[in-house]
Amino acid sequence: MTSAPTPFALAHQTVLITGASSGIGAACARYLAPTGARLILAARRLDPLQTLAADLQGQHPVEVLPLVLDVRQPEAVSAAIAGLPPDWQTIDILINNAGLSRGLDKQYEAPLDDWEAMIDTNIKGLLYVTRAVVPGMVARGRGHVVNVGSIAGRQTYPGGSVYCATKAAVKSISEGLKLDLLGTPVRVTNIDPGLVETEFSVVRFGGDADRAKGVYQGMTPLTGDDVADVILFAITRPAHVNISDLLLLPTDQSSMFHIHRRAE
Ligand code: NDP
Ligand code: 8X3
Numbered sequence: 001m002t003s004a005p006t007p008f009a010l011a012h013q014t015v016l017i018t019g020a021s022s023g024i025g026a027a028c029a030r031y032l033a034p035t036g037a038r039l040i041l042a043a044r045r046l047d048p049l050q051t052l053a054a055d056l057q058g059q060h061p062v063e064v065l066p067l068v069l070d071v072r073q074p075e076a077v078s079a080a081i082a083g084l085p086p087d088w089q090t091i092d093i094l095i096n097n098a099g100l101s102r103g104l105d106k107q108y109e110a111p112l113d114d115w116e117a118m119i120d121t122n123i124k125g126l127l128y129v130t131r132a133v134v135p136g137m138v139a140r141g142r143g144h145v146v147n148v149g150s151i152a153g154r155q156t157y158p159g160g161s162v163y164c165a166t167k168a169a170v171k172s173i174s175e176g177l178k179l180d181l182l183g184t185p186v187r188v189t190n191i192d193p194g195l196v197e198t199e200f201s202v203v204r205f206g207g208d209a210d211r212a213k214g215v216y217q218g219m220t221p222l223t224g225d226d227v228a229d230v231i232l233f234a235i236t237r238p239a240h241v242n243i244s245d246l247l248l249l250p251t252d253q254s255s256m257f258h259i260h261r262r263a264e
Contacts, residue, residue, distance in 0.1 A: 007236040011036030016091045018071055018129055019098030021048040023198025024148060027224030028095055031232045033062045040088060042069040042080075043098065071098050071125030081132040090140060093235055094133045096126045097148040099166075101204040104159035115162045122166035127173065134177070134186065143186040144235050147174045148227075151194045151247065155256035167192070171245075178244060187242040189234045194249035195221040195259070218261030219252035 015032055019025035021043035029041055033056040041049045041064060049066035056062050065088055069080050081091075099122045102114035130145060137143025152160055153167030174190035181188060201212035227248060234243040252260045 013092040015093040027228035031228040042067040072120040077128040
């Protein structure tokens with residue numbers, strides 16, 4: 001009889017989660033809090049980070065460091081990582097989750113600002129954080145990077161060309177990072193969720209909550225918890241196991257274009 005593999009222990013591991021003020025990132029924090037990991041929760045909004053930190057610390061003996069960070073600012077990113085308190089400098093796990101979508105306009109009509117926001121956050125921001133954190137992982141001989149892409153990076157939909165392109169870029173960046181890290185123990189996981197009900201669609205539609213609700217109408221989307229659960233699985237595999245690429249869909253979704261909706 002074979003025995004189950006020993007999971008990778010998260011106790012005392014320092015985890016940086018970008019986009020931790022909401023949705024998938026906040027769910028990752030909640031899933032990691034009971035594991036003994038130490039959490040750096042990064043986003044632009046301090047209030048929700050502090051509220052989340054207080055909630056987690058009320059429930060678990062967990063160390064949490066809220067970090068105000070705009071991933072679009074390369075100097076601010078490198079200064080924030082270099083300026084972490086000494087006992088928080090050794091980041092073992094990076095969850096590159098910060099991201100957003102803006103609008104569903106046709107490519108030949110979309111506001112340029114929307115493109116800048118998506119490209120600067122989803123591609124360049126992810127790269128800036130990776131560039132600031134991964135050298136330390138290589139030097140220490142341990143680490144794991146989880147990049148949150150999307151099914152949108154695998155299938156382009158009307159009005160989504162730039163958002164989809166940013167997520168296709170995340171997939172390429174994940175593949176490239178794994179290639180460049182070959183020969184080191186640092187692991188790379190790319191996870192591409194389908195529809196997840198978070199603040200994502202509210203942000204996409206400029207605060208229009210009713211339009212956002214319509215995205216998930218009549219179907220059961222993933223929750224941030226569902227994604228966090230799978231990320232927790234990926235980062236707790238034994239050190240010689242690298243889950244490279246994951247597509248995670250709601251049962252009601254088979255592709256970008258096949259969504260089962262019940263009459264309500
Ligand atoms: P939310 O809008 O709920 O969360 C997005 C998070 O990203 C927030 O914490 C936000 O914090 C943060 N963020 C946005 N811009 C920046 C920035 N410039 N610097 C730092 N943090 C930033 O959406 P989700 O949780 O759904 O999204 C998380 C990731 O999952 C994104 O990369 C998204 O593309 C991806 N994804 C989402 C899916 C979905 O259907 N929801 C499906 C597939 C992938 P703040 O505003 O405080 O900075
Ligand atoms: C988010 C999923 O389908 O709204 O990446 O683009 S979708």
